[in-house]
Amino acid sequence: MIQSLNEHNREDLQEALSKGGQKLTPQREVVFAVLLAQRDHPTVDEVFNRAREVMPGLSLATVYNCLETFVGCGLVRQVNHERESTRYCPNLAPHAHFRDKETGQVHDIELPPEVMKSLRSILPPGFDSEVIEISFLGRAKANDSLNSN
Amino acid sequence: MIQSLNEHNREDLQEALSKGGQKLTPQREVVFAVLLAQRDHPTVDEVFNRAREVMPGLSLATVYNCLETFVGCGLVRQVNHERESTRYCPNLAPHAHFRDKETGQVHDIELPPEVMKSLRSILPPGFDSEVIEISFLGRAKANDSLNSN
DNA sequence: CTTGCGGTTTAGACTCATTCTAACTCTTTA
DNA sequence: TAAAGAGTTAGAATGAGTCTAAACCGCAAG
Ligand SMILES: [Mn+2]
Ligand SMILES: [Mn+2]
Ligand SMILES: [Zn+2]
Ligand SMILES: [Zn+2]
Numbered sequence: 001m002i003q004s005l006n007e008h009n010r011e012d013l014q015e016a017l018s019k020g021g022q023k024l025t026p027q028r029e030v031v032f033a034v035l036l037a038q039r040d041h042p043t044v045d046e047v048f049n050r051a052r053e054v055m056p057g058l059s060l061a062t063v064y065n066c067l068e069t070f071v072g073c074g075l076v077r078q079v080n081h082e083r084e085s086t087r088y089c090p091n092l093a094p095h096a097h098f099r100d101k102e103t104g105q106v107h108d109i110e111l112p113p114e115v116m117k118s119l120r121s122i123l124p125p126g127f128d129s130e131v132i133e134i135s136f137l138g139r140a141k142a143n144d145s146l147n148s149n
Numbered sequence: 150m151i152q153s154l155n156e157h158n159r160e161d162l163q164e165a166l167s168k169g170g171q172k173l174t175p176q177r178e179v180v181f182a183v184l185l186a187q188r189d190h191p192t193v194d195e196v197f198n199r200a201r202e203v204m205p206g207l208s209l210a211t212v213y214n215c216l217e218t219f220v221g222c223g224l225v226r227q228v229n230h231e232r233e234s235t236r237y238c239p240n241l242a243p244h245a246h247f248r249d250k251e252t253g254q255v256h257d258i259e260l261p262p263e264v265m266k267s268l269r270s271i272l273p274p275g276f277d278s279e280v281i282e283i284s285f286l287g288r289a290k291a292n293d294s295l296n297s298n
Numbered sequence: 299c300t301t302g303c304g305g306t307t308t309a310g311a312c313t314c315a316t317t318c319t320a321a322c323t324c325t326t327t328a
Numbered sequence: 329t330a331a332a333g334a335g336t337t338a339g340a341a342t343g344a345g346t347c348t349a350a351a352c353c354g355c356a357a358g
Contacts, residue, residue, distance in 0.1 A: 023325095025335065044315080059337045064316070080231055083345075085315060098276055107276070115267050119283070122264055127247055127256070129287035134268070138278035172354095174306065193344080208308045213345070232316080234344060 002037045002054050005029055009036060013075065020073035030055045031066040032075070032090075041079055041087040041097070041106040079106060081135060096134035107140060151186045151203050154178055158185060162224065169222040179204045180215040181224070181239075190228055190236040190246070190255040228255060230284060245283035256289060 005013065013032050014024050034042070034050045042050070048063045067088055070076035079087040081099050087106060089097075094116060096109040111134070119132055154162065162181050163173050183191070183199045191199070197212045216237055219225035228236040230248050236255060238246075243265060245258040260283070268281055 023334070025324095027336070057337090061317095061338075062336055065336075078231070080229065082227070082229055083235065083315095086232065096271070098272070098278065109271060109273070109276070112271060115271055118264050118267055122245070122258060122261060123247070123285065124258070126290045127258070127285070127287065128289070129247065129285040131286040133282075133284045133286075135282045136272065136276070136278040137280040137282075138276065140277070141275045172305070174353095176307070206308090210309075210346095211307055214307075232344095 002030075002034055002050055004054075005033050005036070009033075016073045016075045017069070020069075022069055022073065027055065027058055027062050028066050028069065030058065031063060032070065035070075035076060035088060035090040039090065039108075041089050043085040043087055045085070047088065079135075081106070081137070096136065098136040098138065098140060100140045101137055102139060105140070109134075109136065151179075151183055151199060153203075154182045154185070158182075165222045165224045166218070169218075171218055171222065176204065176207060176211050177215050177218065179207065180212060181219065184219075184225060184237060184239040188239065188257075190238050192234040192236055194234070196237065228284075230255070230286070245285065247285040247287065247289060249289045250286055251288060254289070258283075258285065 009032070010024075010029065013029065017024055017028070030051045031047060033054075034047050038050070044060070044063055044067065047067065048058070048060050051058050051063060067076065070088075071078055074092075075090065077089045077091070079089050079097055081087075081097070089106075089108070091108050094111045094113075096111050098107040098109050099105070100107070116132070119134075120129070123129060158181070159173075159178065162178065166173055166177070179200050180196060182203075183196050187199070193209070193212055193216065196216065197207070197209050200207050200212060216225065219237075220227055223241075224239065226238045226240070228238050228246055230236075230246070238255075238257070240257050243260045243262075245260050247256040247258050248254070249256070265281070268283075269278070272278060
């Protein structure tokens with residue numbers, strides 16, 4: 001079930017959008033709510049299907065547009081694994097992604113600052129990096145659960 | 150200019166292929182030679198165009214097939230950055246990739262074992278990973294050069 | 299030799315995630 | 329009320345990658 005955004009989240013969305021010169025629209029609210037409701041790194045199609053339950057007239061093109069807007073505003077990250085469909089993640093903390101080879105599920109892995117630092121330190125002089133993507137592929141046993149909001 | 154494989158490299162190719170139950174063919178030799186000749190992480194199309202210079206009848210499908218075979222035999226790695234075309238890398242040492250935002254060039258970054266270890270250590274219990282991909286996005290100034298063979 | 303077999307190569311058709319286009323809607327401003 | 333501009337929409341277009349079926353080739357059996 002997709003609940004609509006609470007005060008706090010709507011404010012965050014509002015602020016990030018206007019900072020990027022964009023407006024808050026009903027479609028954007030729904031798409032953002034979908035991302036927050038279930039943090040399982042859905043594909044565009046998954047977002048589309050979930051969002052349609054609450055806003056049946058919503059189009060796939062709009063879902064693409066909304067997600068692109070969110071990425072542009074820094075509200076959401078794209079997650080790519082090999083050539084699979086792009087997935088979307090509203091977790092703004094620095095983190096890596098772990099994909100379970102069997103289930104296909106994607107899990108967030110917290111990234112301690114000291115690891116970030118050691119990573120940055122391997123760059124030879126002259127290399128300056130803004131973005132570092134880390135992704136694990138393997139098997140994650142059991143104790144899946146806990147969808148925080 | 151694409152030179153053909155030397156003794157040593159042909160042996161490596163031969164061995165890796167037969168270990169994977171595959172044969173050494175003229176097409177595979179040419180495609181592999183292209184990868185070794187210029188280690189700039191070419192796309193399939195780039196490999197195709199370079200290989201055609203020395204073997205004009207070669208087909209794009211075969212380039213896809215050869216590269217897939219090499220990946221299967223562990224001779225070559227695929228490199229993906231966001232949704233761009235897949236690139237191919239014959240560097241078998243553990244390394245990360247750095248993509249220059251301006252030029253699009255992809256550079257290898259050596260990965261010291263201690264960094265690999267610190268990365269593996271951030272996985273919570275129950276998570277077991279065989280493959281770790283690390284990619285940097287940013288700007289690399291100058292001192293590009295040195296295409297080792 | 300000649301034939302048959304299995305793996306490889308080839309051209310071209312196809313797929314499907316993503317991007318593009320152009321019409322439509324909504325809100326704001328004159 | 330009209331014009332402007334941002335956002336939304338359906339559907340067409342794109343293009344990297346995959347699939348298919350026919351041709352090819354090296355080799356071993358008859
Ligand atoms: Mn799992
Ligand atoms: Mn460079
Ligand atoms: Zn995430
Ligand atoms: Zn590489």
